[in-house]
Amino acid sequence: MKSLLRNPFISILLRHLAAVFSVAVTTLILKPIEPYLEIQLITLLYLLPVILSTVFWGLTPGVLAGFLAFLSFNYFFIQPYFTFQVHKTQDLITLIIFLIVSVVMSQLIGQAREGVRLARSREWEATRMYELISALASLQETNSIAQALANHTQETFQSNRVEVAIGNGSGGLAVTAVAPNNSDQFSTPPFFNLPLKTARGQEGVMRLWQASAQLSAQEIRLLEAYTSQGALSLERIRLAKSENKARVLEESDQLKSSLLNSVSHELRSPLAAIKASVSSLRSGAVDWNIAAREDLLATIEEETDHLNLLVGNLLDMSRIESGAMKPQKKWNAIGEIVAGVATKMHKQLQDHLLEIDFAQNLPLVPTDYVMMEQVFTNLISNSVKYAPVNTTIELKANVDSDFMHVQVSNHSPSVPVEHLERIFDKFHRVTAADRITGTGLGLSICKGIIEAHGGRIWAENQPEHFVFHFTLPLSLDGVLPKYPQETIDE
Amino acid sequence: MNKDPVILVIDDEPQILRALKTILIANHFQVAAATTGEQGMALAVAQPPDMIILDLTLPDMDGIQVCEQIREWSRVPIIVLSVRDNEKDKVAALDKGADDYLTKPFGIEELLARIRVGLRHSDQSQGANKRNIKAGPVTIDLASHIVTRDGNELRLTVTEFKLLSYLAAHPDRVLTHQAILTQVWGFAELDHVEYLRVYIGQLRKKLESNPDEPQILLTEPGIGYRFRTTE
Numbered sequence: 174m175k176s177l178l179r180n181p182f183i184s185i186l187l188r189h190l191a192a193v194f195s196v197a198v199t200t201l202i203l204k205p206i207e208p209y210l211e212i213q214l215i216t217l218l219y220l221l222p223v224i225l226s227t228v229f230w231g232l233t234p235g236v237l238a239g240f241l242a243f244l245s246f247n248y249f250f251i252q253p254y255f256t257f258q259v260h261k262t263q264d265l266i267t268l269i270i271f272l273i274v275s276v277v278m279s280q281l282i283g284q285a286r287e288g289v290r291l292a293r294s295r296e297w298e299a300t301r302m303y304e305l306i307s308a309l310a311s312l313q314e315t316n317s318i319a320q321a322l323a324n325h326t327q328e329t330f331q332s333n334r335v336e337v338a339i340g341n342g343s344g345g346l347a348v349t350a351v352a353p354n355n356s357d358q359f360s361t362p363p364f365f366n367l368p369l370k371t372a373r374g375q376e377g378v379m380r381l382w383q384a385s386a387q388l389s390a391q392e393i394r395l396l397e398a399y400t401s402q403g404a405l406s407l408e409r410i411r412l413a414k415s416e417n418k419a420r421v422l423e424e425s426d427q428l429k430s431s432l433l434n435s436v437s438h439e440l441r442s443p444l445a446a447i448k449a450s451v452s453s454l455r456s457g458a459v460d461w462n463i464a465a466r467e468d469l470l471a472t473i474e475e476e477t478d479h480l481n482l483l484v485g486n487l488l489d490m491s492r493i494e495s496g497a498m499k500p501q502k503k504w505n506a507i508g509e510i511v512a513g514v515a516t517k518m519h520k521q522l523q524d525h526l527l528e529i530d531f532a533q534n535l536p537l538v539p540t541d542y543v544m545m546e547q548v549f550t551n552l553i554s555n556s557v558k559y560a561p562v563n564t565t566i567e568l569k570a571n572v573d574s575d576f577m578h579v580q581v582s583n584h585s586p587s588v589p590v591e592h593l594e595r596i597f598d599k600f601h602r603v604t605a606a607d608r609i610t611g612t613g614l615g616l617s618i619c620k621g622i623i624e625a626h627g628g629r630i631w632a633e634n635q636p637e638h639f640v641f642h643f644t645l646p647l648s649l650d651g652v653l654p655k656y657p658q659e660t661i662d663e
Numbered sequence: 664m665n666k667d668p669v670i671l672v673i674d675d676e677p678q679i680l681r682a683l684k685t686i687l688i689a690n691h692f693q694v695a696a697a698t699t700g701e702q703g704m705a706l707a708v709a710q711p712p713d714m715i716i717l718d719l720t721l722p723d724m725d726g727i728q729v730c731e732q733i734r735e736w737s738r739v740p741i742i743v744l745s746v747r748d749n750e751k752d753k754v755a756a757l758d759k760g761a762d763d764y765l766t767k768p769f770g771i772e773e774l775l776a777r778i779r780v781g782l783r784h785s786d787q788s789q790g791a792n793k794r795n796i797k798a799g800p801v802t803i804d805l806a807s808h809i810v811t812r813d814g815n816e817l818r819l820t821v822t823e824f825k826l827l828s829y830l831a832a833h834p835d836r837v838l839t840h841q842a843i844l845t846q847v848w849g850f851a852e853l854d855h856v857e858y859l860r861v862y863i864g865q866l867r868k869k870l871e872s873n874p875d876e877p878q879i880l881l882t883e884p885g886i887g888y889r890f891r892t893t894e
Binding site: 504506510 | 751
């Protein structure tokens with residue numbers, strides 16, 4: 174029924190029928206009481222259905238009602254009755270005036286009514302527009318903009334389904350938003366296909382499925398305004414993003430050049446030592462004794478290892494920064510990793526005591542063995558560097574709800590609070606005089622690895638201790654390890 | 664009479680070739696050199712070497728491919744040398760038949776030790792299998808299933824013994840997780856590295872004098888385990 178009323182042809186027909194009906198009713202009421210009424214009063218009363226029709230059903234039903242009223246009045250109330258003939262001149266004048274009055278009046282009322290209607294619909298349009306604009310203004314993401322646009326359009330135009338599809342700039346589809354949320358896909362093509370255009374070109378498209386294919390010119394205008402608002406918002410965030418990107422690029426450029434300075438310095442120092450040692454050994458000018466030769470050769474080997482470590486660290490750092498650091502998580506025993514590290518670092522650890530104090534029956538942790546080995550190596554070698562000789566470096570591990578909590582504590586001097594977080598930055602040294610050999614990358618690599626594992630790393634000053642903490646999630650994709658069951662049965 | 668063993672080095676970097684040649688000849692090996700995979704394989708056919716040292720990055724083909732193709736007709740020990748430091752490549756090389764893996768740069772002592780292990784292993788595989796394996800204070804009698812440490816018999820579970828004997832039967836060689844899991848637990852348990860972690864932990868507690876610094880059951884990070892008999 175509602176859809177029938179929405180059909181414009183039927184609606185016009187009904188409105189005119191209503192006008193006819195109102196005149197008929199008036200005639201039916203007036204005819205029986207005619208003897209009690211003056212003819213002038215009847216004329217005035219006949220104006221009622223005309224006004225009524227104009228006000229409620231519009232200009233043409235009003236004019237129609239005017240003519241009908243004029244004819245009925247002539248037919249039923251002017252003598253001779255039941256003919257359209259007019260005998261008295263006075264009656265003729267009455268009739269003509271009636272016709273003029275009813276037509277002019279219905280015209281005036283109709284115009285006023287149309288004006289009110291227009292004003293109302295403009296107000297509605299403006300309100301809707303305002304709502305959309307204020308909704309879009311605060312959004313920063315493409316998908317939320319698409320969703321807001323789809324929702325508002327659906328609400329405003331009472332569409333069955335609205336789709337907003339936004340491209341990713343390279344021909345592909347980045348985002349699709351649908352309103353209402355769970356509406357079914359239509360097999361029919363959309364009634365409207367509106368492009369979302371920005372200065373850069375078409376960003377996307379909005380598709381509407383309506384119950385009726387008809388939208389008024391005004392509604393179409395509003396719809397177009399909607400799409401251009403949506404496009405503007407897309408452009409706004411794109412500009413904001415590119416500005417942001419430019420800033421980040423600039424910052425990373427600065428970072429890169431300082432990194433390059435740092436790296437070339439770090440690389441050249443061991444190279445200088447190697448070059449000096451080798452060229453000394455090869456020059457025939459001095460006859461090196463055995464101890465001196467040994468010393469020079471040891472320098473060469475140590476510095477080569479140092480260079481190798483540095484290159485490895487740089488590679489790791491670039492992997493972490495490019496997001497290519499993907500841990501190959503397998504079930505590993507922290508104790509086994511630490512044991513391997515302790516064995517390898519035997520020589521480095523000769524002036525310190527490594528104390529391993531792990532809780533009994535620690536669960537296996539999903540980790541990348543090699544990466545975790547590096548974390549422990551870096552944390553222990555950092556401790557060796559800064560802690561006084563003959564002190565202990567203590568390793569602790571225990572389960573803390575869903576995480577393994579590991580601590581590496583040493584007796585190195587405390588780090589000023591403002592540096593506690595920054596020690597995990599690349600090439601960050603607590604003091605300028607801190608030229609203890611190292612790559613300046615160890616801790617930032619630890620941070621990268623632990624974070625790639627889904628854990629957290631931090632440092633803490635404790636009385637007489639400096640402690641590195643890190644956590645590792647205990648489950649792998651929500652699963653815990655499967656332990657084999659066996660007892661001695663021989 | 665004993666001839667010096669022949670080592671075929673396949674590496675496209677002239678500096679490495681030059682250094683290896685000098686060092687190996689000084690250590691009483693004969694050296695044949697190839698700079699491409701094709702050339703290397705041709706040389707291996709023409710004059711079968713006692714050992715091959717193979718670089719993974721070759722100009723004409725991948726070293727892992729060379730390894731695979733040589734394995735089709737020869738059991739010659741292959742040591743892979745590479746700058747590639749990721750475990751996937753190492754495991755792939757070992758699975759395709761390489762006997763050992765060293766990452767560049769390496770210490771020459773390490774390389775010489777691996778060469779000796781490789782040559783000894785190939786001697787053994789030609790002779791009778793050893794029944795008794797000694798590693799430090801530990802002796803494993805593969806036939807009678809008896810494991811002793813400093814003369815005292817150790818009590819091992821069936822799986823522990825199975826694991827230990829598999830490792831000990833390939834002394835000083837890297838065995839990948841997958842190889843061990845398939846051998847000891849069967850193909851179905853291929854992915855359960857956690858079993859291995861648990862059992863290696865148990866074995867270390869029984870075998871090693873200090874389980875926190877293992878000397879016999881060594882972890883090859885990200886790859887597998889090595890049963891070490893030499894100091």
